Amino acid sequence: MLKFYGSLFLFVRALIRIFYRKYSVFSPNSSKGPIVYIAHHQNLFGPFVILLSFPHHLHAWILDVFIDQKTCYKQYVDYTFTKRFGWNRTISKLLAWPISFGISKLLSSGKGIPVYRGSKKIMNTMNLSVEALQKGESIVIFPDIDYQDSSSETKDLYDGFLYLEKYYYRKTRKHVCFVPLYASKMSRLVISGEKIYFTGEEDFLSERKVVLQKIKDNLNKLASICGDT
Structure with missing residues (x-):
């Protein structure tokens, strides 16, 4: 099988695995x-632990x-450093410059699919996702509206990701398999x-609420x- 992740992602993940506590995975x-x-x-706990620990490509x-x-x-x-963390803007600029290079390259190396929220370019997200699924590759989505909530309870979720069902079914005549995945502290x-x-x-709009x-x-x-809990 050809290498899925890029070299940078594989290196960083292997390095973190040496020092970060191990999480078991149960996903039959x-x-x-x-x-x-x-x-x-x-x-951020969910994305970090899942991408660090999950044994299959995502x-x-x-x-x-x-x-x-x-x-x-x-x-x-x-936003992140100034409004969310309340840091001085000058310090934020100094730190953001190297970090932005590292994060953007790491996420690209990790085969992340860009999500264009509130834009017509969201169709690119859907097309890339359907292409990946058609190749037998899996996807992980973190749709929490309040992503800063660190509690274990899942509250309100964005439902736009469910449109994958429409586009995937149109291409394959098969329904998408959605599977909840939880990282336990x-x-x-x-x-x-x-x-x-x-x-x-x-109809899709009605069943979307149920799903x-x-x-x-x-x-x-x-x-x-x-x-x-």
Whole structure:
């Protein structure tokens, strides 16, 4: 099998694995065809632990500003370091410059799929995702609206990712396999939940609400099983 991740991502992940505590993975569905994993962000804890620990290749949906160096720099200076962390703007600029180069290259090396929120370019996200699924590759999405919430409870989620069902079905006549994926702080475990599909028995907009609720409920069930709630 050809190498999936780039050399930078593989090097950084291997280095972090030496020093960071190990998380076990229980995901019995992970080897059976392409899957769209839906995970709880938990203020970056979810993406960090899952991409560090998950044994199978994943394309993570990443906000597009972090994949391009210039927009990544602007994001850190105009929001992350200044507004969110309250740092001095001059210090923010000095730190954002090297960090923006490293983060943008690392996420690209990790085969992240850019998400163009609030833009017509979101079609690029959908097309890239469907292409990956058609090749048998899996995706992980962290759709929390309040991604800074570090609690174990999954609350409100963006539902735009569910449109993958429409585009994938149009291409393949198959339904997307959505699987909740939860990273547990208490149990030091990454665990997947049940397979969730659209049935196609009712209109998309109505069934979208049902599928989203199933995903949310299953994520909270996994948190409870792991002893996090």
